[in-house]
Amino acid sequence: MPEGHTVHRLARRHTKLLRGKTVGVSSPQGRFADAALVDGQVFRGAEAWGKHLFHAYDNGLFVHVHLGIYGEFHEREPGFVPRDTTRMRLTTDVLTIDLIGPTACEVVDADGKAEVVARVGPDPLRRDADPEMAWERLRRRKGPIGPALLDQKLFAGVGNVFRAEALFVHGIHPETPIPEITREQFDALWSTLTRMLHVGVKEGRIMTVDETEFGLTRRHLNRDNGRYVYRQEACLRCGTPVRRWDMSGRWSYACETCQPRKISEH
DNA sequence: ATACCATGAACAG
DNA sequence: TGTTCCTGGTATC
Numbered sequence: 001m002p003e004g005h006t007v008h009r010l011a012r013r014h015t016k017l018l019r020g021k022t023v024g025v026s027s028p029q030g031r032f033a034d035a036a037l038v039d040g041q042v043f044r045g046a047e048a049w050g051k052h053l054f055h056a057y058d059n060g061l062f063v064h065v066h067l068g069i070y071g072e073f074h075e076r077e078p079g080f081v082p083r084d085t086t087r088m089r090l091t092t093d094v095l096t097i098d099l100i101g102p103t104a105c106e107v108v109d110a111d112g113k114a115e116v117v118a119r120v121g122p123d124p125l126r127r128d129a130d131p132e133m134a135w136e137r138l139r140r141r142k143g144p145i146g147p148a149l150l151d152q153k154l155f156a157g158v159g160n161v162f163r164a165e166a167l168f169v170h171g172i173h174p175e176t177p178i179p180e181i182t183r184e185q186f187d188a189l190w191s192t193l194t195r196m197l198h199v200g201v202k203e204g205r206i207m208t209v210d211e212t213e214f215g216l217t218r219r220h221l222n223r224d225n226g227r228y229v230y231r232q233e234a235c236l237r238c239g240t241p242v243r244r245w246d247m248s249g250r251w252s253y254a255c256e257t258c259q260p261r262k263i264s265e266h
Numbered sequence: 267a268t269a270c271c272a273t274g275a276a277c278a279g
Numbered sequence: 280t281g282t283t284c285c286t287g288g289t290a291t292c
Contacts, residue, residue, distance in 0.1 A: 002273065002274085003273050003274095006273085051274075051275095066274080066275080067274085067285095068274045068275070068284085068285060068286095069272055069273070069274050069275090069285075069286085070272080070274090070285055070286040070287075071274090071285075071286085072286085072287095085285090085286065085287090087285090100285090100286065100287090101285050101286040101287080102285070103274065103275065103276085103284075103285060104275095150274085150275095152274095152275085159273045159274075160272095160273055160274090161273050162273085163273095206273075230273085248280085249280080249281080250274085251272095
């Protein structure tokens with residue numbers, strides 16, 4: 001399930017498996033006819049920008065993939081019969097990788113890649129990320145902070161889970177108007193998102209809860225109890241029922257005890 | 267067999 | 280703001 005950490009893991013994995021190898025690229029489903037443009041080329045490496053993945057080939061072309069909500073890569077045994085939904089298949093002598101259900105799977109040249117990269121903003125997982133750009137863009141945005149955290153021009157790679165959990169960690173209500181967000185709160189959010197994304201890359205799953213807060217060990221945290229508010233019935237910290245509501249077409253989650261709408265006047 | 271749901275985003279108006 | 284697309288697992292009839 002893809003937020004930015006998943007895509008960065010894939011970039012790392014695909015580079016490890018395929019770099020320097022001649023790769024067969026095909027589209028069993030038939031909806032990626034441009035596969036022929038890179039079929040049989042040497043794989044140069046993979047790179048992630050937020051939720052966007054690029055496969056670089058020796059002829060200067062790239063395959064740009066965006067997984068959307070449903071997209072997945074599967075490593076298969078050689079000879080595995082592809083599902084009829086397999087958009088792209090990569091094959092070497094010893095390896096088969098299938099791509100299912102992406103929002104985007106297209107061949108681009110260097111200019112096309114640059115266009116995509118220009119559409120996304122700073123990615124906390126990248127060393128070259130510039131949080132000042134995110135801060136400036138946030139200042140110019142109107143509306144509440146919640147939807148801003150899903151804006152890929154501000155926080156590339158952040159999705160709904162990281163949004164809900166990071167806002168919780170800093171006690172910020174998702175409906176807080178952007179002008180009320182202080183520089184200190186922005187810095188804290190950026191820092192926390194960066195940490196959560198890195199943990200996600202390392203662990204291969206989203207882990208947002210500080211287990212020491214509850215005297216738990218990491219293995220006690222699972223899908224059901226391992227989040228503060230995202231898809232929780234009750235707040236993991238205080239037990240208040242979690243409020244879930246639609247914000248600009250996406251579910252938003254908050255504990256309105258731990259994330260009060262207004263900071264109390266000391 | 268059908269409905270619903272999900273860690274996303276482009277596009278129309 | 281609403282609509283559409285992408286897929287597959289689970290729930291429901």
